[in-house]
Amino acid sequence: MMRAIPLLCLILLAAVPPAAADVEDDVLAAAIAAEAGDFEGSMVILDRIVKEGQLPPERHAVILQNRGVLHQILGDSYAAIDDFNRAIALSPTYADALYNRGVAFMTLGRPADAANDFAAVIREQPTTVDAHGNLAEAQIAMGLLHKAVASYDRALALEPAQVHLHIGRAHARRLIGDLTGAIIDYDTALSLWGTDPVLYFERGRTRAEVGDDFGAEDDFNRALQIEPLWIGPMIERGFLHYRRGSYELAIADFSDVIARSPDAGDAYFGRGLSHDALGRYELADEDFMLAYALGVRNPMLDDHLRNLGVIE
Numbered sequence: 001m002m003r004a005i006p007l008l009c010l011i012l013l014a015a016v017p018p019a020a021a022d023v024e025d026d027v028l029a030a031a032i033a034a035e036a037g038d039f040e041g042s043m044v045i046l047d048r049i050v051k052e053g054q055l056p057p058e059r060h061a062v063i064l065q066n067r068g069v070l071h072q073i074l075g076d077s078y079a080a081i082d083d084f085n086r087a088i089a090l091s092p093t094y095a096d097a098l099y100n101r102g103v104a105f106m107t108l109g110r111p112a113d114a115a116n117d118f119a120a121v122i123r124e125q126p127t128t129v130d131a132h133g134n135l136a137e138a139q140i141a142m143g144l145l146h147k148a149v150a151s152y153d154r155a156l157a158l159e160p161a162q163v164h165l166h167i168g169r170a171h172a173r174r175l176i177g178d179l180t181g182a183i184i185d186y187d188t189a190l191s192l193w194g195t196d197p198v199l200y201f202e203r204g205r206t207r208a209e210v211g212d213d214f215g216a217e218d219d220f221n222r223a224l225q226i227e228p229l230w231i232g233p234m235i236e237r238g239f240l241h242y243r244r245g246s247y248e249l250a251i252a253d254f255s256d257v258i259a260r261s262p263d264a265g266d267a268y269f270g271r272g273l274s275h276d277a278l279g280r281y282e283l284a285d286e287d288f289m290l291a292y293a294l295g296v297r298n299p300m301l302d303d304h305l306r307n308l309g310v311i312e
Contacts, residue, residue, distance in 0.1 A: 265294030
């Protein structure tokens with residue numbers, strides 16, 4: 001998860017030469033407005049400070065950076081990047097502006113540009129944990145999975161108890177096939193965070209991939225104890241029952257999902273497989289056709305529907 005540097009700290013704590021009293025009053029007023037959640041009001045004040053141009057370059061860069069953060073908060077990443085660019089032009093090694101421009105680039109789906117900015121922050125401030133973590137996210141988006149794991153390793157060496165870093169590394173490890181390492185990260189995240197349905201769900205999926213069916217089922221059950229209406233663990237548990245030959249249990253899970261979410265195509269597909277395994281071919285055919293109509297594409301499903309003459 002991309003994490004932006006807090007706006008108010010940058011306004012209030014910037015170590016800069018004193019400016020005219022009225023400008024300083026405006027800077028303080030912008031900070032107070034932003035702290036109160038009045039981002040538009042803060043923006044108006046910062047616009048005036050930028051337009052007047054009375055601050056020395058490095059202080060002006062701070063104001064531009066803060067206005068960029070406000071643009072980002074208000075959902076205008078392009079305007080945010082423009083302000084960050086101007087701030088960096090005035091102060092090329094300004095780590096806060098580089099970091100937040102990286103966040104904005106990620107918002108716009110430009111991970112390569114984001115990675116360059118996070119790497120620049122790390123060169124300036126090697127112990128910035130979030131820069132390492134965000135670099136890892138950008139690297140995942142670029143398909144540089146082993147580099148992402150290495151970036152998470154460096155971040156966790158700096159802050160071993162950061163839960164979101166363990167979760168991110170678990171995701172990267174799964175993508176490169178290091179399922180055991182991913183499970184270890186999920187274990188650590190759960191020990192630090194406590195019970196969390198998403199973590200149980202993701203660990204359960206990973207356990208299922210390594211063949212730990214009972215561990216996976218336990219995790220799906222734990223997730224459902226916390227979020228009883230969440231269909232994700234029900235679907236995964238249903239397929240787990242199917243693979244183990246517990247077809248009636250699978251049908252019960254898939255039917256429960258369909259009752260809650262009639263457009264869940266995977267549930268129709270799984271229920272169709274289970275009906276088919278029990279010789280209930282008409283019910284299976286009906287579920288397979290519904291799954292296909294809902295967008296499910298699977299070689300087993302396609303073969304079955306070709307045999308029925310439904311598709312070519």
